[in-house]
Amino acid sequence: MIELRGLTKRFGATTAVDDLTCAFRPGLVTGFLGPNGAGKTTTMLMTLGLQRPTSGTALVAGKRYTDLPAPMREVGALLDARATHPARTGHDHLLALALSNGLPRRRAGEVLERVGLSSVAGKRTGTYSLGMSQRLGIAGALLGDPAILVLDEPINGLDPSGIAWVRNLMRGLAAEGRTVVVSSHLMSEMELTADHLVVIGRGKLIADTSLEEFVAGSVPRDLVVRADDPHFAAKLRAEGATVTEQPDGSLVVSGLDGHGVGRLALAQQVILTELTPQRSSLEQVFMAMTEQSLEFEGGVR
Numbered sequence: 001m002i003e004l005r006g007l008t009k010r011f012g013a014t015t016a017v018d019d020l021t022c023a024f025r026p027g028l029v030t031g032f033l034g035p036n037g038a039g040k041t042t043t044m045l046m047t048l049g050l051q052r053p054t055s056g057t058a059l060v061a062g063k064r065y066t067d068l069p070a071p072m073r074e075v076g077a078l079l080d081a082r083a084t085h086p087a088r089t090g091h092d093h094l095l096a097l098a099l100s101n102g103l104p105r106r107r108a109g110e111v112l113e114r115v116g117l118s119s120v121a122g123k124r125t126g127t128y129s130l131g132m133s134q135r136l137g138i139a140g141a142l143l144g145d146p147a148i149l150v151l152d153e154p155i156n157g158l159d160p161s162g163i164a165w166v167r168n169l170m171r172g173l174a175a176e177g178r179t180v181v182v183s184s185h186l187m188s189e190m191e192l193t194a195d196h197l198v199v200i201g202r203g204k205l206i207a208d209t210s211l212e213e214f215v216a217g218s219v220p221r222d223l224v225v226r227a228d229d230p231h232f233a234a235k236l237r238a239e240g241a242t243v244t245e246q247p248d249g250s251l252v253v254s255g256l257d258g259h260g261v262g263r264l265a266l267a268q269q270v271i272l273t274e275l276t277p278q279r280s281s282l283e284q285v286f287m288a289m290t291e292q293s294l295e296f297e298g299g300v301r
Contacts, residue, residue: 001026001179002047002148006056009042009203016042018203019056024181026147029174031194031211032183035290039203040183041079044150048077060148072101075148076141081133081156086126090117090136093125094143103144111139116165130157138166148179155189167193187283191215201290215285225251225261226274232265239264252278 002024009017017039024030034040045051047058049065057064061074068074084093094108112121115135120128125136134157141149151170155163170193174180184190190197190211197214199207207214225232226249233243233251241256253261258275265272 001061002150002181003059003062004043004047004056005059007043007046007053007058008055009039009046009051010054016203017046017053017200020200020203020205021056022198022205022208024148024179024198025196026179027174027177028195029170029180029182029193030196030198031190032181032198032200033187033190033286034200034206037202038200038290040200041152042203043200044077044079044152044181044183048075048079048150070102070144072097072103072144072146074144074146075150076144076146077150077152078134078137078141078154079150079152081130081137084125084133084136087124089122090125090128090132090139091121093136094139097140097143101144107143107145111142114142115139131159131162134158134166135162138169147177149173149181151180151182153184154182155184155186163189187281187286191282199286199289201292206289211282215280215282221280222278223253223256223258223261224274224276224278225253225272227251227265227270227272229268229270232268232270235264235268235270236261250274 004020004022007017007020008015020043032040042051046053047060047065060068065071065075091108091112094111095105098105098107112118115138117132117135117139120132125133128136134154138151138154141151155166158166167189170180170182174195182193194211196210197207233245236243236251236253236256239256239260242254244252246252258277261275262272
């Protein structure tokens with residue numbers, strides 16, 4: 001478990017992380033989300049003891065990272081997939097990490113096999129593609145068989161099969177009772193992977209909730225309606241609803257809930273052949289929730 005308590009980081013007059021309090025719990029894949037400049041990387045660096053908070057605390061398994069007696073056995077991290085010596089082989093990179101952290105030599109080969117890099121273990125990491133480097137970084141995070149994993153953009157550079165593999169890996173690790181924290185800008189993938197979300201903007205907490213609650217409760221859902229009455233759209237508008245008529249004959253209705261649509265249909269003796277809530281995507285909700293927290297905004301022409 002990772003606990004952040006009033007975590008704050010200032011760089012001169014700039015507040016990168018602002019009184020952040022939340023927890024990343026075991027047994028869940030938690031998506032750590034926010035627009036560029038939200039403070040995600042700074043938060044992860046403080047959690048892993050690579051930056052000192054201005055105030056507040058970040059606890060990993062109940063302790064500050066710097067107080068952990070064997071950090072790689074407690075928490076595995078992937079922050080920069082390219083952070084390897086380019087002349088060192090994939091196997092030797094992991095072997096150096098293992099030996100310097102008191103881990104068995106065999107772990108290098110074991111994690112290489114788990115991430116599918118056994119066939120290129122003897123190649124220099126400078127020749128690795130970004131996707132191969134991501135797999136190597138994940139192997140490094142798994143090296144100590146930790147109960148907590150912190151992964152920053154782990155699917156960058158991966159092909160669709162690689163993305164699916166990472167997704168299944170993270171969900172499998174969470175199912176084992178581990179704490180899995182993943183930061184990503186790919187909302188469509190987070191929607192398939194995450195159980196829980198922690199969303200920040202301009203260093204402040206915006207949401208700490210389940211994926212389901214975040215998507216369902218943050219943005220009103222439209223309804224998809226089909227009726228046997230060609231004038232039903234006009235009748236809905238007369239009730240104050242906003243109606244968009246689709247080429248396939250369906251109606252997208254907002255401003256009136258399902259109960260209201262059903263009551264109107266009954267009163268008008270109209271047969272409804274479809275009345276379906278239109279689920280907002282994670283990307284749509286995320287954009288709406290973080291609209292006021294964007295570091296940069298581009299104009300549309």
